[in-house]
Amino acid sequence: MIKDFIEKVGVMNIVMLLVVISIILVSEYKFLSGDKLDAIFIAFWAPTILGFMNYFKDKK
Numbered sequence: 001m002i003k004d005f006i007e008k009v010g011v012m013n014i015v016m017l018l019v020v021i022s023i024i025l026v027s028e029y030k031f032l033s034g035d036k037l038d039a040i041f042i043a044f045w046a047p048t049i050l051g052f053m054n055y056f057k058d059k060k
Contacts, residue, residue, distance in 0.1 A: 016053055020046045 023046045031039035038049060 013053065016049060020049050025047070 005048045023042060027043040027046070030036075030042060
């Protein structure tokens with residue numbers, strides 16, 4: 001089941017989604033620890049990476 005999912009989605013896409021999730025978690029940690037401006041700056045990277053993923057997917 002997991003092997004089928006990896007083949008369907010692709011290894012690179014899974015890696016990039018894990019990077020996006022880690023960015024969100026770091027941003028949440030920074031926000032809750034009081035660095036709100038840093039958290040907002042870091043949080044902007046998640047949709048940017050997802051946007052690049054969509055751009056390159058459509059370019060194929």
